Amino acid sequence: xxxxxxxxxxxxxxxxxxxxxxxxxxxxxxxxxxxxxxxxxxxxxxxxxxxxxxxxxxxxxxxxxxxxxxxxxxxxxxxxxxxxxxxxxxxxxxxxxxxxxxxxxxxxxxxxxxx
Amino acid sequence: xxxxxxxxxxxxxxxxxxxxxxxxxxxxxxxxxxxxxxxxxxxxxxxxxxxxxxxxxxxxxxxxxxxxxxxxxxxxxxxxxxxxxxxxxxxxxxxxxxxxxxxxxxxxxxxxxxxxx
Numbered sequence: 001x002x003x004x005x006x007x008x009x010x011x012x013x014x015x016x017x018x019x020x021x022x023x024x025x026x027x028x029x030x031x032x033x034x035x036x037x038x039x040x041x042x043x044x045x046x047x048x049x050x051x052x053x054x055x056x057x058x059x060x061x062x063x064x065x066x067x068x069x070x071x072x073x074x075x076x077x078x079x080x081x082x083x084x085x086x087x088x089x090x091x092x093x094x095x096x097x098x099x100x101x102x103x104x105x106x107x108x109x110x111x112x113x114x115x
Numbered sequence: 116x117x118x119x120x121x122x123x124x125x126x127x128x129x130x131x132x133x134x135x136x137x138x139x140x141x142x143x144x145x146x147x148x149x150x151x152x153x154x155x156x157x158x159x160x161x162x163x164x165x166x167x168x169x170x171x172x173x174x175x176x177x178x179x180x181x182x183x184x185x186x187x188x189x190x191x192x193x194x195x196x197x198x199x200x201x202x203x204x205x206x207x208x209x210x211x212x213x214x215x216x217x218x219x220x221x222x223x224x225x226x227x228x229x230x231x232x
Contacts, residue, residue, distance in 0.1 A: 031218055042204060042222040043159070056219050090159065094218060102147065102208070104220060106159040 002026050004093050004107035012113045013081050021076040021110045025093030031055070032074040033104060034066060035090040043090060049074060050096060081114045088112075117142045117209045121223035128195055128230055136190040136226045138205030143183050146208040149220065150179050150190050153202045162203075163190070167210075195230045202227050 005024040013019050025032050031050045035043040036059075045058035049068035060066075063081075068074045078085060088111050092104040118141045128134055138148070147166045151159040163172045163179040165188070171180040178191040192199060206220040 033219060035220075042224050043206075043220075045219040045221070048219055050218075058219060088156075092220075096218065102218070103149065103161065103164050104218070105161070106151075108158040111156070 004091055004105055006089075006091050006107040006110050008110060009108065010111050010113075012115065014115055015081055015083065017081050017114075019078045019081060019112060021078070021089055021091075021112070023074045023076070023091030023093075023107060025072055025074070025091075026105055029072070029093035029095045029105075031094045031096055032068055032072070033092040033094070034060075034074070034076050035092065037088040037090065037109075038084075039087070046076070078112075083114050086112060086114045117207070117221055119205055119207050119221050119223040121203075121205050121226050123226060124224065125227040126229070128228075130195060130197060130230055130232050132195050132230075133191070133193050134195055134228070136192070136203050136205075136228070138188040138190070138223055140186045140188075140207045140209075140221075142209055143186055144210045145183060146210050148179075148181055148188050148208070149206045150177075150188075151204040151206060153204060153225070155202075159204065192228075195228075197230045197232055199230050200228055 007022045033048040034046040037043040046060040048056045052068045066076045088109045090109045091107045094104045149164045150162045165181045176193040181188045202225045204225045205223040
């Protein structure tokens with residue numbers, strides 16, 4: 001079965017650089033979520049999109065922005081990177097309009113290292 | 116504030132032992148609850164999902180229970196094996212005042228499980 005695809009899997013950037021993370025949800029899923037997991041921490045919700053519109057916003061810094069495109073893939077853009085942005089970034093997808101128990105399916109994550 | 120707490124933070128058991136991981140949440144208005152497994156530096160593997168209307172779910176050696184009124188869930192692992200060693204995360208999808216949910220998950224800090232031979 002198709003899973004959530006994230007690219008790149010690993011990314012190394014220097015301070016003050018920009019980074020773009022990509023997420024390709026499971027086909028026919030209408031919702032995408034972004035989470036950030038710092039070293040030794042639990043995943044923290046950043047932002048979500050439903051049908052290409054922002055549906056919820058969490059602890060996402062102003063330096064970050066995200067969007068969902070017409071093909072439902074999503075991109076997380078990160079500017080003026082700081083050392084503290086080093087983390088594992090997860091994308092998850094789900095389908096709100098479903099009679100089945102709603103479940104979020106997580107991608108493998110992108111490990112961002114800022115030096 | 117809607118929060119999720121897991122105890123213990125770490126657990127070390129001998130192989131073959133049955134064990135229980137605990138998760139508590141501050142708001143009983145939940146849509147569902149998911150248990151995940153995470154290996155070091157890896158992604159999240161969904162183990163079980165319990166809807167708010169359910170009391171428990173089972174998958175193989177795993178059994179998860181939900182007591183919404185007391186704000187608690189437990190993950191029971193039977194006959195533990197060294198391959199079960201990982202971090203186990205509890206995540207809750209809370210509902211809003213209107214009874215719907217935006218879908219985001221609120222995670223606990225996780226329990227690091229080590230099963231030694």
